[in-house]
Amino acid sequence: PVLSTADYRAHLAEDPSTISDPTTSLEDLADAVVAAGVTSVDTLHGDDTRQDSARTVDGWDPSYPDQGVIGPLSALTVNDGYMEWGQLDVGAPDPVAYATDELARLLEDRGVSVESTTGTDAAPDDSEPIASVDSAPLNDLVAGMVRSSDNQSAEILTRELGVESGEGSTARGLEASAGALNDLGIDTRRSLSDGSGLNRENRVACNAFIDALQPRDATAAVREG
Numbered sequence: 429p430v431l432s433t434a435d436y437r438a439h440l441a442e443d444p445s446t447i448s449d450p451t452t453s454l455e456d457l458a459d460a461v462v463a464a465g466v467t468s469v470d471t472l473h474g475d476d477t478r479q480d481s482a483r484t485v486d487g488w489d490p491s492y493p494d495q496g497v498i499g500p501l502s503a504l505t506v507n508d509g510y511m512e513w514g515q516l517d518v519g520a521p522d523p524v525a526y527a528t529d530e531l532a533r534l535l536e537d538r539g540v541s542v543e544s545t546t547g548t549d550a551a552p553d554d555s556e557p558i559a560s561v562d563s564a565p566l567n568d569l570v571a572g573m574v575r576s577s578d579n580q581s582a583e584i585l586t587r588e589l590g591v592e593s594g595e596g597s598t599a600r601g602l603e604a605s606a607g608a609l610n611d612l613g614i615d616t617r618r619s620l621s622d623g624s625g626l627n628r629e630n631r632v633a634c635n636a637f638i639d640a641l642q643p644r645d646a647t648a649a650v651r652e653g
Contacts, residue, residue, distance in 0.1 A: 429505060430450055430451045431506045431527070433454050433530055433534070449576050452561060468541040471546055472532050474546070474548060475551045476502045478591060479584070488627060493519050498626065499523065499580055500523045501523075502527075503584070506523075506526065528546070573585070589605060590604060598623065602620045602622075602623070615633065616632070
């Protein structure tokens, strides 16, 4: 969820609340493609089918996108889904096309010709990896998310929890969250409506948050499943 370009990382570094947020460099991915020997691309195809195609969550205030509260949701996101940032963050109408176009721009800056870009159909099953870029560890992503109240990461990671159970949706991710909390003995009988807390229908007792933050024996947790 923290894939970004250099100009967006510079923007984050200007704000004390986000200066230490972990990021994943899209430039590093472009460099890796070049290092793999790629000199031209007929069509650069963006694939966000790992998670569902919903760009928002039911129940959110319609003004959130216009206010820059959160960008559009997508499994393939760059710069938190924002095309412009500063006084007001402006979300990309199509986050997949935006991410793909940004990678195409970086490749062309490095001498790789890109004839066209497209998305969002799934890549063929027999696709071979050309290059990759590593994310920061998940614990760093979550720590940064909590520290700077990163709504975008919270929602994308919630949907990623759903992927593990067969569907990269908010609803399935919330089911996984509730199940994990219940396994820890934390009461979730109230309502979880999204991953970020933006939905005003969320109803979680303060004690549940306190319980979730208590240290636990990681070895025991792994052993128990």
